[in-house]
Amino acid sequence: MIKKLFLPLFVLTIAFCWGCAPKKENLPTVDYVEVIPPKYANAGEFCEGLALVYFGDGKCGYIDTSGREVMPLRYESADNFSEGLALVKLDGKYGFVDTNGREITPLKYDYSYKEGFSNGMSLVMFDDKYGFIDRNGSEVVPLKYEDADKFSEGMAPVCLDGKWGYIDKAGKEIIPLKYDYAGLFSEGLTVVVLDGKWGYVDKNDREVIPLKYDYSGEFSKGMAIIRLKDKYGFIDMTGKEVVPPKYAYVWDFSEGMARIMVDGDLHGYIDTDGNEVVPPKYDSIDEGFQSKCNFCEGLAVVKLRDKGFGFIDKNGNEVIPLQYDYAWDFSEGFAAICLNSKWGYIDTTGNLVVPFIYDFAGSFSEGLAAVWLMEEFGGKMGFITIKDTAK
Numbered sequence: 001m002i003k004k005l006f007l008p009l010f011v012l013t014i015a016f017c018w019g020c021a022p023k024k025e026n027l028p029t030v031d032y033v034e035v036i037p038p039k040y041a042n043a044g045e046f047c048e049g050l051a052l053v054y055f056g057d058g059k060c061g062y063i064d065t066s067g068r069e070v071m072p073l074r075y076e077s078a079d080n081f082s083e084g085l086a087l088v089k090l091d092g093k094y095g096f097v098d099t100n101g102r103e104i105t106p107l108k109y110d111y112s113y114k115e116g117f118s119n120g121m122s123l124v125m126f127d128d129k130y131g132f133i134d135r136n137g138s139e140v141v142p143l144k145y146e147d148a149d150k151f152s153e154g155m156a157p158v159c160l161d162g163k164w165g166y167i168d169k170a171g172k173e174i175i176p177l178k179y180d181y182a183g184l185f186s187e188g189l190t191v192v193v194l195d196g197k198w199g200y201v202d203k204n205d206r207e208v209i210p211l212k213y214d215y216s217g218e219f220s221k222g223m224a225i226i227r228l229k230d231k232y233g234f235i236d237m238t239g240k241e242v243v244p245p246k247y248a249y250v251w252d253f254s255e256g257m258a259r260i261m262v263d264g265d266l267h268g269y270i271d272t273d274g275n276e277v278v279p280p281k282y283d284s285i286d287e288g289f290q291s292k293c294n295f296c297e298g299l300a301v302v303k304l305r306d307k308g309f310g311f312i313d314k315n316g317n318e319v320i321p322l323q324y325d326y327a328w329d330f331s332e333g334f335a336a337i338c339l340n341s342k343w344g345y346i347d348t349t350g351n352l353v354v355p356f357i358y359d360f361a362g363s364f365s366e367g368l369a370a371v372w373l374m375e376e377f378g379g380k381m382g383f384i385t386i387k388d389t390a391k
């Protein structure tokens with residue numbers, strides 16, 4: 001499973017300004033520098049110091065931040081590193097490699113959890129049976145379950161004979177396999193389902209929040225999404241409906257704000273008290289769009305059909321004009337934006353720091369972003385960095 005693979009690249013050190021004729025005092029002084037030459041057919045973002053890259057023949061491997069290929073590009077597919085290990089696929093079978101390229105498990109599994117290791121364990125499957133391996137590749141939980149999910153807070157949901165419960169890292173069944181579905185533990189509670197109703201139990205299988213909802217999500221910073229009669233809201237960890245189920249849809253909180261949708265497909269934002277800080281007036285953003293439209297670094301992407309994409313602050317002020325064809329979330333102080341089918345980058349004040357010259361651009365991660373110049377390099381990708389030279 002490949003995550004967030006996209007862009008290509010090029011890079012010259014140069015200073016750029018906002019617009020065609022900006023005022024002199026608004027000129028940003030930055031360098032954007034090509035640090036890894038544009039030679040890859042595809043590339044992902046850096047994670048734990050390494051990025052997944054593909055050659056034109058479909059083979060992939062990893063490079064470090066200097067562009068050095070730390071292992072041969074020979075795999076059919078791969079994923080980002082997590083806890084120092086990454087999932088790779090060769091000849092239709094999955095296994096794991098470390099950051100030096102050493103295969104810590106034989107590539108023999110039919111499947112492994114796409115996000116790799118969590119809590120020092122990874123879900124694997126062979127011959128339609130699921131179990132878990134540790135970081136040494138040892139099968140510490142036998143492959144005997146018909147379904148399972150990753151470890152979270154020391155426990156993992158597993159399924160046998162259509163019923164779900166929980167095991168610990170030793171494989172001991174801590175919560176009996178009696179539920180119709182079981183989610184991941186988060187902040188000490190987990191979602192469980194019985195007879196079509198959703199609620200929450202703790203690690204002792206004590207029902208903390210009654211199983212009465214039509215859907216409920218994982219807790220994040222003390223809040224969880226719930227659905228009742230096709231309307232969504234939020235509860236806190238005591239089960240109190242902080243935001244009554246009244247919206248057509250809601251998204252998880254990020255930086256103290258959550259996106260909400262009302263009938264008519266209009267979007268706005270609420271705070272943790274349920275106050276509509278940003279009225280639902282913005283248009284929907286297409287499914288599959290790379291931005292999550294959550295608040296990131298104090299700003300959120302919004303869209304109006306007759307204007308375009310831009311950014312608002314937590315007071316609802318449109319601090320970066322809605323004028324772009326697309327815009328990604330801010331990451332490490334910069335956001336990729338698109339205008340007239342070309343991509344560049346802005347900073348959090350809206351200054352253009354990389355001009356609209358790329359055919360695609362990704363988000364910054366660990367100081368680098370993948371970019372793509374289709375016409376210049378035949379669709380090859382590489383990485384740029386941005387340095388402030390105003391000092």
